[in-house]
Structures are given as structure tokens and as C-alpha cells.
Amino acid sequence: MNPTKVSECKVKSRTQIAVQKHQSVQGNKAELLYKTEVVEIFQLAFQHQRANRLVEAELLYTQVLEKQPGHHEALYSLGMLAQQMGQPQTAEQWLNAALQIQPDSAKTWFSLGNLRLVQEQFLEAEKAYRQALVLVPDSLPIYNNLGYALQQQRLFEEAIKYYQKALKLKPDFIEAEANLGNALHAQGKLSSEQQLHYAQLNNKLGVARKKAGDLKTAVTYYKQAIALQPDFLEAHYNLGLALQEQSELEEAIPTAVNYASSKKLLKINPNYGEIYLNLGKIYQEQNNLTEAISAYRQGLKLINPHYTKVIESEQTSEIAQEVSVTPQISQGNVTVGAYQFPAIGLVPDSEKARPFWSVVVTVYNRTDYLLECLTSLLAQWPGEEEMEILLMDNASETPVLEMVNRIGKGVVRCYRNPENIGPVNNMNAGIALSRGKWIHILHDDDCVLPGFYARLKQSLEDCSDSIGAGFTGFEYINGKGEVLSSQEYGYGEQRGIPHDWLWKIGTICIVMLPAVVIRRETFERLGGYYPQLPEIADWEMNKRIASFYDWWYEPGILARYRLHFQRLSTEYWGSSKQPTAFRQAIEIAESYLPSEFCSEITAQARSQYFDGCLESALIPLKAGDIFGAFRIIQETLKLDRSPEAAVKLFAWLTQTEAAPLREEIIAKLLSVPVDNIPTELKPSPTAIAA
Known part of the structure; x- marks a missing residue:
């Protein structure tokens, strides 16, 4: 064999090995970079979801799936996101897709059970919870929720068994304890003292769920408290408030009236004049002012003895109050x-x-x-x-x-x-x-x-x-x-x-x-x-x-x-009156502010309101009122004539929303004398448009 040929072969072989190693390293780097990118997108999506920026989160989770279709956490997160957005069918599709990828995910089965529970699909919820329980045998929330799904199917004995399992793990688990009491009550197994105890637990849970913004669950707890203790005034009051917030005013009024009007109950706690005040708000929202006044008066008489004394003396007087x-x-x-x-x-x-x-x-x-x-x-x-x-x-x-x-x-x-x-x-x-x-x-x-x-x-x-x-x-x-x-x-x-x-x-x-x-x-x-x-x-x-x-x-x-957003937007905040008023208020204060602070406070105020008024020019712009937007900018320029303000203005003019009128506005503004603005800060309309 020719030595030279052999040497060349060895060189090529070494080169090929080096290239392959280099390609392998580069491939690993690319794969690592790809995985890192997916992780970063997912983390950003999760942050958006936690901040309740749901649309942004959905877009990013979708990007994760485009790069990695079998990404279990993205599928699961999209399911939870759809549930947040009030799309239960879509949520179930995503959660089922996640289970196809990872069938041993206990949290996915549990979330699927919760989704079905909310939709009152109790048998289907039970099946999902049992799957989760196989994967995580001792779980407080699974025991409790499975018990609730069984209870709603009137399988009380089995439901009680799971509530008791939950309480064995955590004796102070209030949700399981309340649910246990509700199941025992349905079977007629509670004494009057126990009924009061469990009614108070349900009311307490209702307050907690309402505070968390979960009005539907809060209403369920309040109604259960009333079922246990029909004369439970606080639960009736809380139920009325919750129904009012749900805008179920027709149901809220009788709830408040039937029990607030009971003199016997009100004598127990006269401070529940608040019920009447809340009732007054409900009537006021319905524009039923006669009933609203009656409810407000009754509530005030129960709450404030000073008011009661005067009102009762006025009732005996037939003389109309002079205006x-x-x-x-x-x-x-x-x-x-x-x-x-x-x-x-x-x-x-x-x-x-x-x-x-x-x-x-x-x-x-x-x-x-x-x-x-x-x-x-x-x-x-x-x-x-x-x-x-x-x-x-x-x-x-x-x-x-x-x-x-x-x-x-x-x-x-x-x-x-x-x-x-x-x-x-x-x-x-x-x-x-x-x-x-x-x-x-x-x-x-x-x-x-x-x-x-x-x-x-x-x-x-x-x-x-x-x-x-x-x-x-x-x-x-x-x-x-x-x-x-x-x-x-x-x-x-x-x-x-x-x-x-x-x-x-x-x-x-x-x-x-x-x-x-x-x-x-x-x-x-x-x-x-x-x-x-x-x-x-x-x-x-x-x-x-x-x-x-x-x-x-x-x-x-x-x-x-x-x-009142509609009135303010049209009459004031979206007009040139706004920057004019702020400028006048700043100039007036400039004449009496303490001399040692005057200049700095004034400058800060001018800058602060320049920014706000500039943004308000978008209101008429979006409504197609070019002249109105121009008038706002014209008056805003009088607020702050500093070089920094000019830079802010030119940056604002580059926005997409300003495109239809940009050149016209700039042409007019450049003809208005603006003090202290260097020539280099006055670019041509074409430059800004670009």
C-alpha cells in the first residue's frame, strides 16, 4: 500500500471523526437550546396564567405544543386555562389529551374530576377521582371530593366513609367535617346541637369561598347552612349578599325579606339592621325607590338610636319640612x-x-x-x-x-x-x-x-x-x-x-x-x-x-x-379641557408653593400630567376625531415645554394609532413655537413616519 495514500486516509478519517464530533456537539447544543427555549416559553405562559392574563398564556402554551406536541404540562395547563375561561368542554378535551400522554398523572385525573363535579356530572366525577385515588392512595382533597360526588348521588354511607378517611388524616379539615355533617343530616342522624354546629361550619366556608370570589360555591354552603338551621339569620343575610352579587336580585329580595322582617329574630341581634340596608341597595338597583327608602329607614332605625329618636318624633308631626x-x-x-x-x-x-x-x-x-x-x-x-x-x-x-x-x-x-x-x-x-x-x-x-x-x-x-x-x-x-x-x-x-x-x-x-x-x-x-x-x-x-x-x-x-367612565371619557378626559385644567391648576399652585420646593414639584407635576394627557389623545383618535386629538396635543404641549416632553411627543407619534393623522399633526405642531426644544429634536414628518 502506498504510504502516502495510507497517511491521507488516516488524515481524512481523523477529520471525519472530528467533524462528526463537532456535529454531535452542535446537535447537542441545538437540542439543549431547543429544550431551554421550550422551558422558557412554558414558564412565561405559566406566569401570565397566574397573573390572569389568560389570552397571552393560551398563545404561549400553544407555542410550546407546536414545538413539542406531547408536552404534558402544556396540555394540562391549557385544560386548566379553558376552565378558567368558562369553556368546560374545551377543558375536558385538553385534560383527556394530557392523560393520553401521561395516564398516571394523579393531578390530571383529579382536575378532570373537579371539572365534571362543577358540571354536576357526579358519576363521571366519581370515576375520575377513583382513578386519581389509585395513583395517590391517601389524599385529603381526593377523599373529600370523592365523598361529595358520592353524596350527590345519594350514596351517603360510602360518602361518609371517605369523609371519615379524610378526617382521620387531618382532624381539623373543615371542608370534610362540614360535608360529613351534611351527609349525616340528609340521613336524619344529627341532634339539634350538632345541626347548629354544622350550620356554622357551612356558613364559615361560605364566607371563605365568597372572599375568594367563588360565589357559586359560597351560595351552596349558605343554603346548606340554612337547611341545617332554618332560623340562622347570618346565613340568610350572607346568602342575600351573595345572590345580590350574582345579580339574582329577584331571589335575593325574598331571601332578605322573609327572614330580616321577622321581629323575633331581629330582637335577638338588632345589629342586623344591615340586612335592611342591603335590601335597600337591591331595591335601589331595581329603581324601586319607594321600597328602597322604606328598607333604608328601617335599617337605620335599627342601627342608629340617634336617627331613630328624630325620625319617630318627625313621624308624629304633620308639618312638612321646610326647604x-x-x-x-x-x-x-x-x-x-x-x-x-x-x-x-x-x-x-x-x-x-x-x-x-x-x-x-x-x-x-x-x-x-x-x-x-x-x-x-x-x-x-x-x-x-x-x-x-x-x-x-x-x-x-x-x-x-x-x-x-x-x-x-x-x-x-x-x-x-x-x-x-x-x-x-x-x-x-x-x-x-x-x-x-x-x-x-x-x-x-x-x-x-x-x-x-x-x-x-x-x-x-x-x-x-x-x-x-x-x-x-x-x-x-x-x-x-x-x-x-x-x-x-x-x-x-x-x-x-x-x-x-x-x-x-x-x-x-x-x-x-x-x-x-x-x-x-x-x-x-x-x-x-x-x-x-x-x-x-x-x-x-x-x-x-x-x-x-x-x-x-x-x-x-x-x-x-x-x-362614571362613559361620562368622563366623552365630556372631559377625552377633550382638550383636561390638559388645560391641569396646566391652570399647576400654574396657580406655582404662585404659592413654598419657594424651596416650588420648582421641583412644579416640574414633576408638569411631566406627570403631560404623560397622562398625551395618552388621553388616543380617545378621540380611536373615535376618528382628528381635530379633537390635535387640540389635546396642542394643549398638552403647554403643560410641559421641556426637551424631554418633546421626545415623548415624537415617540408617541410613532404609534400605529397615530398613523392616520401623524403628518398633519406634525406639520401643524412644528409651526407652533415651543420653547427650549433644540433643532435636532424636531425631525421631519417623513423621518418620524418611517
Whole structure:
């Protein structure tokens, strides 16, 4: 053999081996990279699912299956996701597919059983649970749920056997104990004392499930509690609340009425006047105001003895409550900084002692939520020596005062303006007529929560004169009374004077009117609300007070502010009025903010509201109102003329939503003089469009 040839063969052989090794390594790397990618996608999908971003999670789980069709966890997760989305048939398909891949997955069998249980397919649920039990012989939840599936098939003895197995493993397993009691009750095997015990367990579980958002299960537990103890008032009350939240109002009303109206039961616990208040809300939602007023009155009489005393004396009087015409208010002014604000005169001398509180409720035409507002207030009314309530009717065209008299005659003092004077002037008129040491203003659709006045009075009664106002946490609610979010400011449970409040309130409006109380002397010194800012007069007032006084913070959620999205979007937040009002409020505050903080607070406020107003321009854009969007941007530019703001604007204009009008807007904006914007920050329309 030719030595050279042999050598060449050896070289080729070594080269081939090296190449093969390299290819093998690269293949392993590629496979590892592929597996890592699948894991990362799955983990991201799982995070989305936990955060309730279900659509995003579904898309990512689908991507996992495209890369790895037999991915058991993705199939299982899609099943759970479909169940979350209210798609039980799809959920069962995914779970069955997961079992095809991994038939020994106990959690998949258990989840399939739960899915069938919810659909009341009790025999099929039993089969799935038994499969899971084969794989995991001693499981508390499987024992309990299997027992429940058997109980629903009236196989009580076998159901009891599994409940007892669960309790042997965990004696304090409350779900299994309650279910055991329910099964024994169905067989007539409980004493009256045991029935009460198990009724209380069911009610407790109902409360827990309602808190977790599982209203359907909560209703089942409440009904079982009532079956065990028919005169269990708390369970009836809780059932009424749960049904109300489910919008089953027709069922909720008789539930509340049949048992709340029993004088015998109410004598046992008079605090259940809350049942009537809840009933009033149900009637109010149905726009049955006559029944709502009756229920609210009955509830208030049971809850508040001060209210009862006045109402009962008023019932014996045939004299109709007189409605006062709002007297002429002094038109003087108070100068603060570079602006003038409506003067609030001193309280006239009188032999009558001044109350601690003056609550001013403003109303114009709207009656949808007025009863609920007044009820939340009257439930806490401590008597006329402690609180006066003034209702300021801004020349309503609806029978507002008649409604107020039916629930608040003798307690609420009503004034009616001869003509509409605007919302801010109406508030100022109420403040001017007040005699209390501290003022609280409520819109007709807001409300206070239990403890609002008692807790704030306890903190403010002997506070330093340096404190000009107080505030507490509050909730944003929608038209249905559902909680949207809450505001607690980051101070925790620490009550007292927050020393960074001027910075917070100076930068952004983070507290709403119903959560604020103001010392009357503060108004007398600094003036009332500024009428030229009808939408955000409270923000300017709060900044004015914080510039000269300390504020007191009372922890907890004690008030509710109602948002009406449709009205706000069309009339204000989607128009150029919004940036104009914010700019004016910032400029007014700039004239009186403490000099050492003024520049920085003002700059932060301008930047904050520039961002928000810029985003609001999308509202008219999406509605096809190009001119409206342009007007918002034009006014927003006056809010913040910094180079940073210009960069934000140009970035905003690159959005897809801005495409139809981008070049027209830029052409117009570049003709508007904008101070301090370098030439290089003014790209051509074509450059931005690209």
C-alpha cells in the first residue's frame, strides 16, 4: 500500500471523526437550546396564567405544543386555562389529551374530576377521582371530593366513609367535617346541637369561598347552612349578599325579606339592621325607590338610636319640612399667591354650641345613588350636637328634596339654589352656611364606610392648630358599586402627619373629595374652592392647604368615590379641557408653593400630567376625531415645554394609532413655537413616519 495514500486516509478519517464530533456537539447544543427555549416559553405562559392574563398564556402554551406536541404540562395547563375561561368542554378535551400522554398523572385525573363535579356530572366525577385515588392512595382533597360526588348521588354511607378517611388524616379539615355533617343530616342522624354546629361550619366556608370570589360555591354552603338551621339569620343575610352579587336580585329580595322582617329574630341581634340596608341597595338597583327608602329607614332605625329618636318624633308631626332657599353668599375674595379665591366668612356668633362636623352633600338632578350616599352618612350620624348635615340642591329639575325628606326629615337640612350656580360655587355655598369645626363634602354618588367620622374625630379633636386637613384611604367604585381599586398612599397603618404629603399632592391628585375633611378655619384663611376649575378644584384646594398646613393621615379604607367612565371619557378626559385644567391648576399652585420646593414639584407635576394627557389623545383618535386629538396635543404641549416632553411627543407619534393623522399633526405642531426644544429634536414628518 502506498504510504502516502495510507497517511491521507488516516488524515481524512481523523477529520471525519472530528467533524462528526463537532456535529454531535452542535446537535447537542441545538437540542439543549431547543429544550431551554421550550422551558422558557412554558414558564412565561405559566406566569401570565397566574397573573390572569389568560389570552397571552393560551398563545404561549400553544407555542410550546407546536414545538413539542406531547408536552404534558402544556396540555394540562391549557385544560386548566379553558376552565378558567368558562369553556368546560374545551377543558375536558385538553385534560383527556394530557392523560393520553401521561395516564398516571394523579393531578390530571383529579382536575378532570373537579371539572365534571362543577358540571354536576357526579358519576363521571366519581370515576375520575377513583382513578386519581389509585395513583395517590391517601389524599385529603381526593377523599373529600370523592365523598361529595358520592353524596350527590345519594350514596351517603360510602360518602361518609371517605369523609371519615379524610378526617382521620387531618382532624381539623373543615371542608370534610362540614360535608360529613351534611351527609349525616340528609340521613336524619344529627341532634339539634350538632345541626347548629354544622350550620356554622357551612356558613364559615361560605364566607371563605365568597372572599375568594367563588360565589357559586359560597351560595351552596349558605343554603346548606340554612337547611341545617332554618332560623340562622347570618346565613340568610350572607346568602342575600351573595345572590345580590350574582345579580339574582329577584331571589335575593325574598331571601332578605322573609327572614330580616321577622321581629323575633331581629330582637335577638338588632345589629342586623344591615340586612335592611342591603335590601335597600337591591331595591335601589331595581329603581324601586319607594321600597328602597322604606328598607333604608328601617335599617337605620335599627342601627342608629340617634336617627331613630328624630325620625319617630318627625313621624308624629304633620308639618312638612321646610326647604330653605340658599341665602345670598358674600362675594368677597381671599388672595393667596397671585390668585384670588372665594372668601368663606366666619361663623356668626350664637348661643348654640357649634357641632364638630358639618357634612355638605351636593346634588343636581341625579338621584341614582343619593339614597345610598345619605344612608351611609345617617348610619354614622352622632346627633345634632355633634354633626349637622346640609344638602345643597343646585336647582334640580327632579324631585330630589322630596326623596331626601322621606329618609332624612329632621336630620338633613335642605337648601335649594334659585338657579344653577355651578358645582364649585354650590360646594362653597355649603361651606359658607356651615357651622361645624370640620367640613366634609360628599357628592351625591359617593359614600362613607363605617367608622369614618368616629375615627377621624378621635384623631382630630385635640390635634395641633398646624393641622388644616385630614384624609384617609378610599376605594374607587363603578356604577354598580363594585370596587375597582383602592388608594392607601403607602403609609401603612401609621396614623399621623405624613411629612412628604406636600410633594405627593403637589405632583398628582391622589386623594378624592369624600376621603378628605378640612378644618373650617382653613377655609376662612385660604378661601374656598376655585370655581374656574370645576373638574379638579379639589386638587388645587388640597395643594393650597398643604402649602400652609400639615395634613393628618388616618389609615384604613373609610370612603368610596364613584367613577362614571362613559361620562368622563366623552365630556372631559377625552377633550382638550383636561390638559388645560391641569396646566391652570399647576400654574396657580406655582404662585404659592413654598419657594424651596416650588420648582421641583412644579416640574414633576408638569411631566406627570403631560404623560397622562398625551395618552388621553388616543380617545378621540380611536373615535376618528382628528381635530379633537390635535387640540389635546396642542394643549398638552403647554403643560410641559421641556426637551424631554418633546421626545415623548415624537415617540408617541410613532404609534400605529397615530398613523392616520401623524403628518398633519406634525406639520401643524412644528409651526407652533415651543420653547427650549433644540433643532435636532424636531425631525421631519417623513423621518418620524418611517
